[in-house]
Amino acid sequence: MRDRRAYDDVALCAPITVPYQRLSTQSAHWWAGKAMRALADATGLGPSEFDGFCFASFSAAPDTAVGMVQHLGLSPRWLDHIPTGGASGVMALRRAARAVQCGDAEIVACVAADTNQLDSHRRLLTAFSRFSQDAVYPYGFGGPNATFALITDQYMRTYGVERADFGKLCVAQRSNARSNPLALLRDPLTLDQYLRARAISDPVHLFDCVMPCAGAEAFIVTTPEVARRLNLPHARIMATIERHNAYPEDATQLRGGWAVDADELWSMAGIGASDIDTLQVYDDYPVIVAMQIEDLGFCPKGRVAEFIRATSFEIGGDLPLNTNGGQLSAGQAGAAGGFQNVTEGLRQVLRMPLGAQVPAAEIALVSGFGLVAYDRGICSAAAILGACR
């Protein structure tokens, strides 16, 4: 197979997080507008200057990126709609990067925006996918909690992972969230509280679950020249991968698509896992965090329990993980949940964090995971971002 071309002459900048709300009376369009306003404030750019637009949302129906362009008064020469939820952030930057690199667009706004009205979550769950309607909902309607409970159950038994191991990840992320003023869940969380929490869908307990909320995330993909001209700190893409429906023959998802492409990720970046200063992985459930730690190559497959026990994940620790608190503590704003690992990784290497700064952060690994159609997440993606100074 032909080698993947490098992502030269592409700059990532202007990470935006529109402060989340547990519930919102506003629409996804409103949240997208807030993100655009924040991008304008950060860059001085107006509607006519964005010539590329990439959009992700679960709650903008009946609109897609198409309706959103007219709603926001944009007139881009490049447009993309990304329906991949938790993988949408990395996928947006990958697509926008190639568009910029090839000259199809020069300044791409990548935006994820979702509202969370009183009934949004239930309505989203009742029409998520055809396989879910046919073969998941009729079995107790436990939502993603039940789907990931089955994965967690088998993962724990297969690899000897204990609840306390997942608990360590959740507790570390909550500790990280304590410095992030925008995180929705900032109360201290102890391992004991984690272990004693009520069961939601065994073995998934309360603190294994994210809190759905409203919010928006955004960033800009452009050329280093434009970033310098606008005086924007920026990062480069050292390597990036994506994969969909990996290992369809696996009876249960005990590994994700990252495992297919991780070697290429590292070789393209020319570094190893020990060179990563901060890890921002998709964290809908801690089992998926553990899976990414293995499949991205931070430890051998099946050894994650040992690795978790030997590693500190706090800001300032061995491997600062989901430093804004991740979705588990900051909240899951729909598709924006798939963007927050990108914006947080970008902030850390650009030294403009929401909360505490990872000391001397130069390189971040950001990773996405999206969309359960039946019994597993289908989309996976990852990118290594390095600061340009």
Added chain:
Amino acid sequence: MTAKPRREPRDPLARRQEKHVPPGARSRAMQAMSARAATGRFVLQTCVNCQTVTYPPRDVCPKCWNELVWADQVRGATVLSETTIRVTTDLYFRDHLPWRMGKVALDAGPVALAHLHQDLKPGDPAEMHLLLDKRGNAALFATPSGGAFDMSDPQWREFVVSVRDSTVLVSDGSSAVGRAIVSALRAAGAGSIIAGSPQPSRAPQSSDAFASIEGVRSVRLDLTDARSITECLTGIGGPLDIVVNTARFMRSGGITAGRLLDQKRALEIGVVGFMRLAQASAPLLRTRRASAFVDILSIHALAAEAGFAGYSAAEAARLSLVQSFRHEMRAEGVRVVSVFAGPIDDEDHQSVPLPKLAPARLAQGVIEAIEKGREQLCVGDAAQDAMDRWFDDPALYIREKNA
């Protein structure tokens, strides 16, 4: 008679606990799976080209993109993982929490999510059942392998209707079929059986027949008379779990040679009478946690038997009505069952040549259909043969039946 639990006096103003049904949206392919599950088949899609067995239902083979057909499959499986759902946004399942489900590796090939019997745990071999949920859609249910299992499993009981301790109305208990069904219900542990008797002339006979049987009460029930239906149902004086409609009027005769009076009576009992009974009993059935309306249908409902023109028309019309009734009752969580039979060895089929179905065998089928949660069952070779021919080539079947 088994001791019935004492019924609390009912407060007419009390807010009744509402009954919900499971989520109902399904793809067309899943509807096709449910249609087969309704007849008791355990099917999955198989590729016509590469024989890959696939699940959940698709519209094309995921291995080679060729056509898929439904095929009967082996029922074995192994439990891979489990969870107990304690939180849901669905009203039906919320009424039944905690709910246990898991993932199973089917011996047929695919993996599937399934309802788990309480005695199963990961690693266990299981037997798979394709059951209809309260809304009539197919669902996979895993039970311990090896035949017998504890049928009191509360999740299992959501998919079937139990005859034990139930109150059952048999619309015509005086016919040979009706008497056999009453006996079978008794043997299956029904708590209370109300045996209708349409004609005063036959009533003494049936009353005598049931007088000595505990738990069986003969009442006058004439489906041509709305008042008699109301009186019968009011007289039950408590919940009604199951209705078995055995009432019919069968006389030989074609269009030109038959007696119009007989044809009219066949329609009056078999069609309009059914509607009266269905309308009157539905409000009682829909309040029950698990309830069923069973209709005994002649296989002549599929294609007319020219020598029984009026009777065939009545059966065909009732088949249509039952389809509508089933649709309405799915929203209420009431199972509507069609039990098909060929010629029966009874008073109505005296002139019909053998083979004929023994009424006791038909009665056994009724019990099976109820307790296995079917919507449709063919009892006996004649009914199954007719159904197979009908499925295979309806136009040919209509011709050859009267050739």
